[in-house]
Amino acid sequence: MQERAKQQEEAMASQQNQRALHAIVLPHPLQGHITPLLHLSQKLASSYNVAITFVVTQHIFSKMQITSHPLIKLVGLADNLPQDHPRQSTFADSYEAVMGLEIPTDSLLQELSSQNQLPSFIIADTFVTWAQKLALKYSIPRVAFATTNVTAFAVMSSTSKLIDLGILPLKTVNGSSKYVDQLITCFPFLPPLQPHDIPVSLRSPSVSHYRMQFVMAQFAELSKAVTVMVNSVTELEKTVLENLEHKVPTFCIGPTLRLGGENFLLQKTGMRTSLLPEQEDCLPWLDKQGSGSVLYVSFGSIANLEKAQLVELASGLGASNQPFLWVIRPGSFEGSLSDVLPVGFSERTRNRGYIVSWCPQLLVLSHRALGGFMTHCGWNSILENLCLGGVPMICWPHEAEQALNARVIVDIWKVGLKVKKEEDGIVKLEEVERVVRAVMCEEGAKELKDKAIELGKVAKRAVEEGGSSLKNIEKVLEVVSNTKASGFSSRAVLRTRYTTCSQESNDFC
Ligand code: UDP
DSSP states (O other), X not given: OHHHHHHHHHHHHHHHHHHTOEEEEEOOSSHHHHHHHHHHHHHHHHHHOOEEEEEEEHHHHTTOOOOOOTTEEXXXXXXXXXXXXXXXXXHHHHHHHHHTTHHHHHHHHHHHHHTTOOOSEEEEETTXXXXXXXXXXXXXXXXXXESSOHHHHHHHHTHHHHHHTTOSSOOBGGGSSSBOOOOXXXXXXXXXXXXXXXXXXXXXXXXXXXXXXXXXXXXHHHTTSSEEEESSOGGGXXXXXXXXXXXXXXXXXXXXXXOSHHHHHHHHHTOOOOSSOOOTTHHHHHHTSOTTOEEEEEOTTTXXXXXXXXXXXXXXXXXXXXXXXXXXXXXXSSSOHHHHSOTTHHHHHTTTEEEESSOOHHHHHTOTTEEEEEEOOOHHHHHHHHHHTOOOEEEOOOSTTHHHHHHIIIIISOOEEEOOOOTTSOOOHHHHHXXXXXXXXXXXXXXXXXXXXXXXXXXXXXXXXXXXXXHHHHHHHHHHHHHHHHOGGGHHHHHHHOOSOOOOSOOOO
């Protein structure tokens, strides 16, 4: 009896602790990083009563359309870059923007501290390397947040090992940009990788290159975090989780996007995460299309296509005879669209093609008209597709860890096909036509779709009541509550308590 009362008391104390939590959230200033952290913030505020201070650059702040949540405070800080700095155009630009945020965030924490309102913990994107320094300075536990899947996280965290093994820097043929053929077989959770499957940062020409250094800095800092949250699902990456070599307790808490019933409605009407205006006119157009008939083509928020590639893609879409919805971001190509697209393309595809500059992707992916997704393999897009639509994917990786994601989609999950590039790096018209038909019309497409739907169900279960991701969010909150209650130095003790993620059945790796 006494034991039970004690347990109840402890549970109440833990709940009260959680109620008092306040997180300062530090995303990397790019769309693909802001979206999942905003979704997570909303989940933490709505379901766990955690107050959120969400910090972005002023530049991004001015573009945000989020409707306010009483517990979420959005703060825009000057990044001290010139007004005309491109900031979000390339990884290098965004790197400069995030580095510019360190001093202003320090000042913000100082101000909060002087008002006795210091947050109880920091949730910082793994890209925000200076967050750990501030965590130590203000004695606040830092939770690292990875916007990738665990597979990419595990490969990136092995950078030093790949250097020691002599695999990195990748060897090139006579100093050209072509890699020497070699199979990378040191990851037990992956099929043998080709050099071009490795994340782009690790393909840097030398160990001292800033991108490779940046990855190593990320993981050095991350090793001091109290926990790592990954926007993925335990059941989808069980084998990788079992093989993680780094020692920080790592929890899959995804998908961060809110799903189902009332929550999805919220997403439709309230939570807008896009930094670009969404063209909603594509929704009534989708309404008019047959079920499963439309190919959605989008390469995310950063990837660009050169003119020759745009022409081949457009011609291939034209030749495939399939209805398509194509996102062509302004600034992702040079010149005006009418000059870039092949002559007569618009007329030829008028009745079955729709081009937008940016769309409400979550609503598009959940539309019954969708039948396939040609994607650059950004992790958010992949996860969103699995959870909302589950259509087969055509993988066309461009940047970051996207080539690795494509290997997971094609070789491990078997829910998509990859485009083949020619020697000149271009995917030709005939290849576009081939993959579009294979995914939209041919017999094998049903198998891909069934598998994608199955994976989607697994992902959705993780965020239902009692699901692995919700349990993991609770564990992370418990870790920070306990850290807060017993002093920051208890981190080492907490680590030993949570050495593995909760793992359940349904192993897909
Ligand atoms: N997105 C969107 N509208 C579009 C294209 C993309 O809202 O027209 C969103 C998409 O839902 C996803 C994000 O932009 O959340 C892109 O992230 P991802 O990781 O897929 O790729 P990245 O942009 O980081 O390369």
